[in-house]
Amino acid sequence: MLDMDQKLKIFKALSNQTRFMIFKNVFTGGYTCSLDKVQPGVKVNPIATCVSTVAEHFNFSLPTISAHIKELKEANIISVEKKGNKVYIEPNIETIREMAECFQTLVTNFDNNRELFFGDSLSVK
Amino acid sequence: MLDMDQKLKIFKALSNQTRFMIFKNVFTGGYTCSLDKVQPGVKVNPIATCVSTVAEHFNFSLPTISAHIKELKEANIISVEKKGNKVYIEPNIETIREMAECFQTLVTNFDNNRELFFGDSLSVK
DNA sequence: AACCTTATTAGCTAAATAGCTAACTTATTT
DNA sequence: AAATAAGTTAGCTATTTAGCTAATAAGGTT
Numbered sequence A, B: 001m002l003d004m005d006q007k008l009k010i011f012k013a014l015s016n017q018t019r020f021m022i023f024k025n026v027f028t029g030g031y032t033c034s035l036d037k038v039q040p041g042v043k044v045n046p047i048a049t050c051v052s053t054v055a056e057h058f059n060f061s062l063p064t065i066s067a068h069i070k071e072l073k074e075a076n077i078i079s080v081e082k083k084g085n086k087v088y089i090e091p092n093i094e095t096i097r098e099m100a101e102c103f104q105t106l107v108t109n110f111d112n113n114r115e116l117f118f119g120d121s122l123s124v125k
Numbered sequence C: 001a002a003c004c005t006t007a008t009t010a011g012c013t014a015a016a017t018a019g020c021t022a023a024c025t026t027a028t029t030t
Numbered sequence D: 001a002a003a004t005a006a007g008t009t010a011g012c013t014a015t016t017t018a019g020c021t022a023a024t025a026a027g028g029t030t
Helices: A004-014 A017-028 A034-038 A051-056 A062-074 A093-118 B004-014 B017-028 B034-038 B051-056 B062-074 B093-118
Strands: A078-083 A086-091 B078-083 B086-091
Touching: A004 A017, A004 A062, A004 A093, A004 B004, A004 B017, A017 A051, A017 A062, A017 A086, A017 B004, A017 B093, A051 A062, A051 A086, A062 A078, A093 B017, A093 B093, B004 B017, B004 B062, B004 B093, B017 B051, B017 B062, B017 B086, B051 B062, B051 B086, B062 B078
Parallel strands: none
Antiparallel strands: A078 A086, B078 B086
């Protein structure tokens, strides 16, 4: 279970548009790491990308993107793995699954409490 | 459906500990508006609270809490309604339901894509 | 009418954030 | 060995943020 501090980090990480876009594209496979074509020996998740490939998609400097990726990593939204020269980035789906559960639990409990209190369901508005 | 801008506002709103605690307690009914006891005529959701009641639970000034509540309102996480002297705050469960759906959709799509690509399910790790 | 209660607005400060360039480290290629 | 590529670190600046107090507005209450 994510504790409050972890959740705060996740919310903060996703509250910046640049980081949100990186997150989005890492999770949906929006970026492919162009150099992998010439490095067929590197074994890596096909959805994985690397820092400079991400940076190619933004009008921000590499250090800026690198710092954003670090923050996403520290929020446990993505994982990184260094292979040779490059740092590969993979989505951390477990964390997202937990976020989905948190919100869903909140909704379910809210509806149950409401039903208990009012004796009807929320959907009958 | 929440667009990116709305999501960014929600993440930002929930990324601050004080706002997160207000959010938590508004949604779980952690605060009761003490003065409602002597104002039985006011018709209000029993989970509702008001700005100064929230502020009683923090070591921050009323203006600070008021500003935080404003930000939660602008992120559509809570609704406010002025009745007489007071501003009543209610949780906006629909927004939370949408957040749960967003995250769940991301997880589901991720798993489906993975299954399509690898021909197995994620749970078999 | 005068006063209290509730909340917001305005204006301030310290700290955090998001961007940058330059310098550096570590692999890889030539 | 020298050059190139990929990332990170350090140090800087402008902007935003989160807190505060004082002042104001608008409903109650006495």
